[in-house]
Amino acid sequence: xxxxxxxxxxxxxxxxxxxxxxxxxxxxxxxxxxxxxxxxxxxxxxxxxxxxxxxxxxxxxxxxxxxxxxxxxxxxxxxxxxxxxxxxxxxxxxxxxxxxxxxxxxxxxxxxxxxxxxxxxxxxxxxxxxxxxxxxxxxxxxxxxxxxxxxxxxxxxxxxxxxxxxxxxxxxxxxxxxxxxxxxxxx
Numbered sequence: 001x002x003x004x005x006x007x008x009x010x011x012x013x014x015x016x017x018x019x020x021x022x023x024x025x026x027x028x029x030x031x032x033x034x035x036x037x038x039x040x041x042x043x044x045x046x047x048x049x050x051x052x053x054x055x056x057x058x059x060x061x062x063x064x065x066x067x068x069x070x071x072x073x074x075x076x077x078x079x080x081x082x083x084x085x086x087x088x089x090x091x092x093x094x095x096x097x098x099x100x101x102x103x104x105x106x107x108x109x110x111x112x113x114x115x116x117x118x119x120x121x122x123x124x125x126x127x128x129x130x131x132x133x134x135x136x137x138x139x140x141x142x143x144x145x146x147x148x149x150x151x152x153x154x155x156x157x158x159x160x161x162x163x164x165x166x167x168x169x170x171x172x173x174x175x176x177x178x179x180x181x182x183x184x185x186x187x
Contacts, residue, residue: 033134040135040143041128047147048125051118054153055100060181061160062093067179068167075176085167089160096156099149117149 001016069086072078102116115123120142128135135143168182178184 037132037134040140043147044121044124044128044143047121047143047150050150050154051100051121051146054150054157055118057157057161058093058096058100058153061157061164062090064164064168064179064181065089065093067181068164068171068176071171071176071179075171075174077174078171078176082167082170085163089163089167092156092160096153096160099153117146117153121146121150 002013003010004013005011065086069083072082072086098116100116100118102119103113106113124135124139124142124146128139164181168179171179172182172185175187
């Protein structure tokens with residue numbers, strides 16, 4: 001079916017039509033192989049979605065922490081242990097960054113470094129999605145490795161997020177300056 005959207009109003013263009021999609025004659029894969037390739041592509045897409053989401057969430061958490069640290073510096077009543085908590089979370093996010101994106105400091109020193117989980121899945125996406133061939137054993141292993149690592153990274157991110165929420169609640173209770181990610185209370 002086709003539709004147009006003008007000023008937020010969606011209007012159908014004609015009636016829905018049924019059709020059948022068939023592969024071009026250039027494909028050498030049988031039906032079962034095509035189904036396996038599609039299943040692998042869908043799995044890779046799910047892993048990529050989680051990888052890029054984890055990468056973005058980690059960056060947002062780091063930004064929130066940077067703002068909180070500055071707000072605590074501007075809050076005379078902020079106890080010193082809050083800075084220790086901020087540091088602990090920053091170190092956890094730094095470790096997470098290495099896991100997701102690889103150790104860039106090693107590369108800058110011309111030392112070998114393992115790719116991060118995001119790189120692993122992105123390499124498969126770029127290599128596999130432009131072909132109709134079946135995935136290689138290496139591509140399948142890379143997606144499995146990335147999925148396992150990203151699963152652990154997401155658990156870490158959830159824990160950091162809970163701790164960040166608690167820190168933001170403490171900032172609000174102390175009357176710290178507003179920081180992105182929280183809505184201030186009028187007292």
